[in-house]
Amino acid sequence: MATTYFTEDHEWIRVEGGIATVGITDYAQEQLGDLVFVELPEAGKALKKGDVAVVVESVKAASDVYAPADGEIVESNAALSGDPALVNTAATGDGWLWKMKLADESQLSGLLDEAGYKAHIG
Structure with a gap:
């Protein structure tokens, strides 16, 4: 069963079998408002926790999305190239940004659970 964690920077990370899906x-x-562009990372790119992994651009501004843990990109959500608004309509579903092989799952212990995240944005 997948476990979902959250960062204080508003990323979610769902881990299943050592592979993390991030959005x-x-x-x-x-x-952010309506997204108009998503700059996705390439497979094979190594990330350290806190690195900028993705840039999302909306009608309001461009924002960085940070890696919630160390790992290597194994896949980016190609559907976002043609339809960045998927992030708006299904942020925690089909609007995921990338998948990565985690280097150190113990880093997840510093992240928020759903209740902690809801209290954070409260």
Whole structure:
């Protein structure tokens, strides 16, 4: 079963079998407004926790999306190239940004659970 964690920077990370799927939260996409472009990372790119992994551009502004843990990109959501608004309509579903092989799952212990995240944005 997948476990979902959240960062204080409004990313979510869902881990299943050592592979993490990462995206931005509904709260984040609401704050950004309609997304018009998503700059996705290439497979094979190594990320350290806190690195900028993706840039999302909305009608309001461009924002960085940070890696919630160390790992290597294994896949980006190609559907976003043609339809960046998927992030707005399904931020925690089909609007995921990238998948990565985690280097150190113990880093997840510093992240928020759903209740902690809701209290954070409260």
